[in-house]
Amino acid sequence: MQIGMIGLGKMGGNMAERLRRGGHDVVGYDRDPSISDVSSLKELVERLQAPRAVWVMVPAGKPTRSTVEQLRELLSEGDIVIDGGNSHYLDDQRHAADLGTHGIGFVDVGVSGGVWGLEYGYALMTGGEEEHVRRLMPIFETLKPEGEDGFVHAGGVGAGHFAKMVHNGIEYGMMQAFAEGWELLEASDAVTNVPETFKSWRHGTVIRSWLLDLLVRALEEDPDLSELKGYAEDSGEGRWTVQAAVDHAVPLPAITAALYARFASRQADSPAMKMVAALRNQFGGHAVASAEGQTGKGADAPGADVTPPVEVEG
Amino acid sequence: MQIGMIGLGKMGGNMAERLRRGGHDVVGYDRDPSISDVSSLKELVERLQAPRAVWVMVPAGKPTRSTVEQLRELLSEGDIVIDGGNSHYLDDQRHAADLGTHGIGFVDVGVSGGVWGLEYGYALMTGGEEEHVRRLMPIFETLKPEGEDGFVHAGGVGAGHFAKMVHNGIEYGMMQAFAEGWELLEASDAVTNVPETFKSWRHGTVIRSWLLDLLVRALEEDPDLSELKGYAEDSGEGRWTVQAAVDHAVPLPAITAALYARFASRQADSPAMKMVAALRNQFGGHAVASAEGQTGKGADAPGADVTPPVEVEG
């Protein structure tokens, strides 16, 4: 079928290519004219026959919002906008409502696949109305991996990005679990052959997984990871997962621990631990002076810290 | 080669069977005479030719300790005891030292494989001296799965059980990550098709793993897990992992969160939350009386909580 693709970077470009190889008619638009089929969104829309399908593959946040706003003005009733970027699911709901006032449909797609997607296909989690998803199925069939899994219509608008967000939250927790286990093995002198131990787990164990495969490869390249810094970025999805959990009163202790460990990894020095150090310092002698000063101003005054400080922790 | 197997339960019995199928000469001993080849440990030892190899496959703790003590008296210099149970790695070190005074070798083996091990092999993590492990390799080769992975000589005495312990700790963290993600998907109304969403993740995603396969199967049998109680036992290994981490000053926030979630799942009512509820109650009016009483007995007495309570949380 015919589709417009907005954003021809690494992801959008490869997806356009995979769709073309699958026999679809793709009209691509990118700010970079050297890779764009058309010179403007307006021209893109004009090149497509109604009812149109336009896939937006640009960064989440402002770029996606601005693109959706422009499409609302350019498209016609019956057209569909697909957001395949990493948008927040609440943004999806706003976009769908906004486009809906013009009779334009909206489908959100969480896309997993990275650099291998062109060849092996992309895992797709979709959200939107049944009818809209059905109309786009030829596209999804081409983009997804062969075989039965790798595609789901997860629910209404926002469900695709919500599912992808939770997927990434689970990923954080799993990575953290492996990382903690590795640190403990390294810290103990009980196990002297750590890379081989992980390698042995690839068969016949409960924890065998693609992440374990990656971990084994990483240790093959750098057996004690001495060439790496303990520094990890986090993507929006990890934060959104925790915030959505708090919104829904769902406890996520392991996933949150994973997120916080990443936050901490980017601090040269922990501010909170400065305060713990400061409190420990206060336990010592030099707080005596202040304490006496306070006592001097009246130990019986409301709220004075009457009893003197009395503890050296540890 | 020839080996003695002590403990012919589900695990020991199957392992003996797999060894026999592999051409080894296994003499089995069990307290249950109906499945035992010999009538006593003494007879077992007499039936084996020196230098002997005796595999202990009985519950960790007292049963293993007591068996090792008896073997110390029965075996001779040059023999080897293998502990294939779930012993703590510090127990291994005690057992090895103890047997070593009689010139008897010791190898600990963390075994993963459960009911499928007989047919597909057992993942083995071993600890002990190079020479001892080498002598036992014919046994390990038969027990382990075919192919290159599934076996490791992880280090000195205790390394096998330490590695297995950490494996189980990682497993706790991974299970918790999936469980949290599932709870969040269920709690939100964004995703209406939760089982299909998990199923779709089995291909092309970062989190594909054997645990995900199990999770999908569980949801196929009971799509919202309504037939289950949120109650999870924990095995010793999870606790030992956390305690070993504390001993080594290694932070394990995600794995510990997983362990604590299991602890909490077995409490009908959280004691800690009773105290939080009690404190919240005290914020309210009925603490006034006590407060006034205290004020009455002398607001300027050292340590009296002079300033009145002043906050209703929330």
Add this chain to the structure above:
Amino acid sequence: MQIGMIGLGKMGGNMAERLRRGGHDVVGYDRDPSISDVSSLKELVERLQAPRAVWVMVPAGKPTRSTVEQLRELLSEGDIVIDGGNSHYLDDQRHAADLGTHGIGFVDVGVSGGVWGLEYGYALMTGGEEEHVRRLMPIFETLKPEGEDGFVHAGGVGAGHFAKMVHNGIEYGMMQAFAEGWELLEASDAVTNVPETFKSWRHGTVIRSWLLDLLVRALEEDPDLSELKGYAEDSGEGRWTVQAAVDHAVPLPAITAALYARFASRQADSPAMKMVAALRNQFGGHAVASAEGQTGKGADAPGADVTPPVEVEG
């Protein structure tokens, strides 16, 4: 000075009373005509002389938003709106911007004090422009407790509610720490006299605090808290603290643990632990069938979980 007070419930009513006792001219409005001085917001505004100060003391969210919107239309340039409720600090910034378009000032105040505030004063954390806060100082001086502490101009618009939010976050963490310590003492049989132990800590220890005083009182009334359920609500501030931390990439593990413990306390049965239980069930024999089925359909198919499941945890 003259001030309008909107919302004459427990908090607003007592604050109006404390202000009157302090010599201020308070015009109160409440939806309940039996306690209201005026019949409408419009009349309230008419009764006040410009430049006016109007204190909004209604529930956060829609009621506050709606009140601010109405005041924007009724008030004049140079007037000031004070939000003393529990609004989110981002709401404050929206309200200030909105009122600012009409030349109306805005000050947010985090108020702590509950039922004892009328007599002992309210702890006040304020946010807004220097000049606005200065104009309201006579009001703040009367409301705050006597003595030097209990009032702060914490920063610009939103700072008052942000400070109050963090205060409550810290409170969550402290309550949780005490609750955990109590649970551990109760769980162990080492300490047989738990209430007396807490009581003894009220002097000469690092943890002496008003919360400890409350805890001791609670145990005096119900020594093992057997009359309470382990069920704890959470107010918005705890959630907002965690969400603000995630927004700022600040790790808050202890405060988040406290929030999650409250979430969990309200679940009859933990959904996440249902999934853990389900996975543990899958470790057992009845997963064999599915595993064989899968193998049957082609172990060499991409992504098939080739190796059979092989682990019984524990």
Add this chain to the structure above:
Amino acid sequence: MQIGMIGLGKMGGNMAERLRRGGHDVVGYDRDPSISDVSSLKELVERLQAPRAVWVMVPAGKPTRSTVEQLRELLSEGDIVIDGGNSHYLDDQRHAADLGTHGIGFVDVGVSGGVWGLEYGYALMTGGEEEHVRRLMPIFETLKPEGEDGFVHAGGVGAGHFAKMVHNGIEYGMMQAFAEGWELLEASDAVTNVPETFKSWRHGTVIRSWLLDLLVRALEEDPDLSELKGYAEDSGEGRWTVQAAVDHAVPLPAITAALYARFASRQADSPAMKMVAALRNQFGGHAVASAEGQTGKGADAPGADVTPPVEVEG
């Protein structure tokens, strides 16, 4: 009454002095002859009249164990040994059993008080038999602060150190809660006057406490703690608290978070985060080679990670 004091360092020396001021007859022993009243433990014991009371105030672990062993040989039936150091409660139980075989009593005392104890008294948590504690009450009465609190007979042998251990665990949690709140305030630009905000909380709030007083003092000396490193030691009690909780299946998420934050503060670079970084690197392109290599060696081999890696997180 008469008492022997072993260990005349900062703590033991001050306690001996406070006891003398209170009219007791103290015979002190220290390895340093310049401060010791006697030249050996043997002489100490000879100088005391039966039934004797000997207070051991030396470092926990080996020094205390060795001292108790020597006293077992030197003392007589009916004497009492008091361990006022920071011993583990399980050590207490071993010491009591050991001394009990010679008819010697044992009382453990958790002592809080630090440098202010000499003047203001020490908070004492005691464990042991009713009769032993009763005999020592004249000593405890002199050591403890004046007033009703600051002393507890918490239970049998070990209860004193168990109570002190939990006290320190709670302390960890409270310090962490304050530290997290401070970090969040500093990270946000909402509150520009952080030290004043904490100071204002000293009255009329839920979180007022001695730790808050210390925190305010610390910020008075160094308003943004810029002179401190975010580095915090941990004492044995924090670790023991977590390990005791794990032994008793009690979830301690906030206290454990506090302990782990200290562990992490002492790592120049987080090993776990190196692994997370390594995994994230593997998501990228350079894993392709390995992946292709694997595929090359036979995608249908059991356990080969058949499907290619397909995700760039974030």
